[in-house]
Amino acid sequence: xxxxxxxxxxxxxxxxxxxxxxxxxxxxxxxxxxxxxxxxxxxxxxxxxxxxxxxxxxxxxxxxxxxxxxxxxxxxxxxxxxxxxxxxxxxxxxxxxxxxxxxxxxxxxxxxxxxxxxxxxxxxxxxxxxxxxxxxxxxxxxxxxxxxxxxxxxxxxxxxxxxxxxxxxxxxxxxxxxxxxxxxxxxxxxxxxxxxxxxxxxxxxxxxxxxxxxxxxxxxxxxxxxxxxxxxxxxxxxxxxxxxxxxxxxxxxxxxxxxxxxxxxxxxxxxxxxxxxxxxxxxxxxxxxxxxxxxxxxxxxxxxxxxxxxxxxxxxxxxxxxxxxxxxxxxxxxxxxxxxxxxxxxxxxxxxxxxxxxxxxxxxxxxxxxxxxxxxxxxxxxxxxxxxxxxxxxxxxxxxxxx
Numbered sequence: 001x002x003x004x005x006x007x008x009x010x011x012x013x014x015x016x017x018x019x020x021x022x023x024x025x026x027x028x029x030x031x032x033x034x035x036x037x038x039x040x041x042x043x044x045x046x047x048x049x050x051x052x053x054x055x056x057x058x059x060x061x062x063x064x065x066x067x068x069x070x071x072x073x074x075x076x077x078x079x080x081x082x083x084x085x086x087x088x089x090x091x092x093x094x095x096x097x098x099x100x101x102x103x104x105x106x107x108x109x110x111x112x113x114x115x116x117x118x119x120x121x122x123x124x125x126x127x128x129x130x131x132x133x134x135x136x137x138x139x140x141x142x143x144x145x146x147x148x149x150x151x152x153x154x155x156x157x158x159x160x161x162x163x164x165x166x167x168x169x170x171x172x173x174x175x176x177x178x179x180x181x182x183x184x185x186x187x188x189x190x191x192x193x194x195x196x197x198x199x200x201x202x203x204x205x206x207x208x209x210x211x212x213x214x215x216x217x218x219x220x221x222x223x224x225x226x227x228x229x230x231x232x233x234x235x236x237x238x239x240x241x242x243x244x245x246x247x248x249x250x251x252x253x254x255x256x257x258x259x260x261x262x263x264x265x266x267x268x269x270x271x272x273x274x275x276x277x278x279x280x281x282x283x284x285x286x287x288x289x290x291x292x293x294x295x296x297x298x299x300x301x302x303x304x305x306x307x308x309x310x311x312x313x314x315x316x317x318x319x320x321x322x323x324x325x326x327x328x329x330x331x332x333x334x335x336x337x338x339x340x341x342x343x344x345x346x347x348x349x350x351x352x353x354x355x356x357x358x359x360x361x362x363x364x365x366x367x368x369x370x371x372x373x374x375x376x377x378x379x380x381x382x383x384x385x386x387x388x389x390x391x392x393x394x395x396x397x398x399x400x401x402x403x
Contacts, residue, residue, distance in 0.1 A: 081108025082334045088267040089256060091275040093117035093246065100271070103330040112265070114256035116278035118249050119147055122220040122242035125155065131215055131241050132159050135167045138215040138239070142201070143189075144174040144227070145219075146181040151244040152217040153185055169215075174201055202230045210235030217243035248278040252286055260293040267298040267333055271326065273309035280313050298336060302329045 087110045090100055094115035101111045122128070131138075132155065143149050157163040163185060170190040173179050179189055193200035202209070209231060216228065220242035231238045259265050260283070270276050283290035294314070301307040301317050303324035310317035319336050321328035 081106075082338045084108035086110065086266045086337055087112065087259065087264055088269060088333070089114050089259065089265045090269050091116040091279050092269075092271050093119050094249075095119055100269070100326045100330070103326060104333070107330065107334055109333075112253075112256050112259050114253050114279070114282075115249055116275045116282065117246045117272075119244060119246050121151065122245050124242070127241040128152070128155055128217060128243055129159055131217075131239060132156055135165055135169055135215070138169055138213045140190075140212060140214045141165070141169050141171045142214055142216045142238075143171065143178055143182070144201075144216075146177055147219070147244050147246075148217050149173075149178060149181045149185075155243070172201060172205075199227070199230070202227065202234065205234075208235075212236045214238045216240045219243075220245040246274060248281055252282040257286055260290070261287075263293065263296075265294075265297050267300050267336075268294065269300045269302075269329060269333070270306050270310060271302045271329065273306055276306065276309040276313055298333075300329060300333055300336075302326070 083104060086108070088104050090104070090111055090113050092100060092113075092115070094113070094117075101113060104111050141152075143152070153163060156165065160166070164187060171182065171187065172191040172193075173182060173189040174193060179192055182189055191206050193204045212235075214231060214236055216238055218240055228238050228240060268279075270279070283293070287293075298318045299310050299314055299316060301310050301320045303321060307317045307320050319332050321332045323331070
């Protein structure tokens with residue numbers, strides 16, 4: 001059949017594909033992309049060359065083009081996150097869980113909140129009210145938590161009608177969050193220690209402590225007695241007043257209880273010693289055999305003081321944040337959940353490292369030792385308490401915990 005007639009038989013799209021130059025037709029392989037486009041309008045593939053051209057060898061489509069295999073559907077963003085398919089139980093105050101929950105969810109975790117602290121007013125306002133009435137008697141106001149900021153200034157406003165002090169009292173705060181909460185009131189602290197820990201407050205105080213009069217609004221039960229002792233040892237006069245209280249809830253959250261009983265929890269987080277104490281108290285009330293519920297569950301602690309409470313009351317702690325903040329705890333959990341592809345290589349290299357020149361085994365003890373923390377670093381870690389731990393008053397009193 002003449003080529004002009006064959007072009008009439010083909011659909012317009014397919015006709016465009018067959019371009020003849022001196023009776024040479026492009027091969028199917030060369031035309032495959034265009035064929036696939038054109039084939040969308042064709043009822044079926046052409047299997048015989050006779051109806052297309054008088055030259056049987058010019059074009060033979062013996063079978064349909066091979067199906068193009070598409071790659072498997074990529075993982076959804078949630079599935080590709082490091083904490084996807086992990087269920088994490090958050091044990092913090094109900095009013096303070098949302099920030100930590102958000103950090104974990106951003107890493108793909110399913111979060112169950114189990115409030116183990118209820119933050120509220122103290123049993124009596126008397127001492128705080130007296131201090132507010134005599135603010136002129138103090139040189140410094142010491143604030144070590146966002147709770148301290150909130151409850152002190154709320155009470156100041158209630159008692160004086162002024163949301164900010166009408167005196168020249170200076171303000172020292174511990175931690176970024178405490179400073180940020182103060183900034184919302186339009187106040188800037190006169191001193192923030194370089195490290196977000198209470199101990200740094202004493203060692204870096206901007207003026208000699210001897211003779212200074214300090215007002216320290218704090219949680220009613222527990223608190224930083226070690227910090228107060230250090231101030232007193234340096235000659236300062238510290239007045240502690242209860243500004244708020246943290247209590248154990250009456251009962252465990254039903255969804256948290258169900259998840260623990262059904263062994264669907266992968267990680268339990270603790271951001272203070274009190275959260276550990278109240279966690280055990282709530283579970284003991286629910287079932288005396290509750291210890292079996294946490295077998296195989298990762299116990300994650302925000303810092304050394306909280307870790308000690310985990311050891312004392314739960315018998316173990318599986319991971320501790322290197323940076324004693326919620327961000328640091330989130331990072332530690334992500335690291336725990338993420339397999340390190342270099343682990344196997346490093347392990348093999350630690351066993352034997354061959355000197356390529358001498359073909360002798362090189363001692364790897366020094367290399368491994370460099371990665372381990374020094375004794376001094378361990379001791380520092382055991383005596384350092386962070387803003388997050390102070391904020392929930394998790395550190396134990398000097399004479400023991402307040403369980």
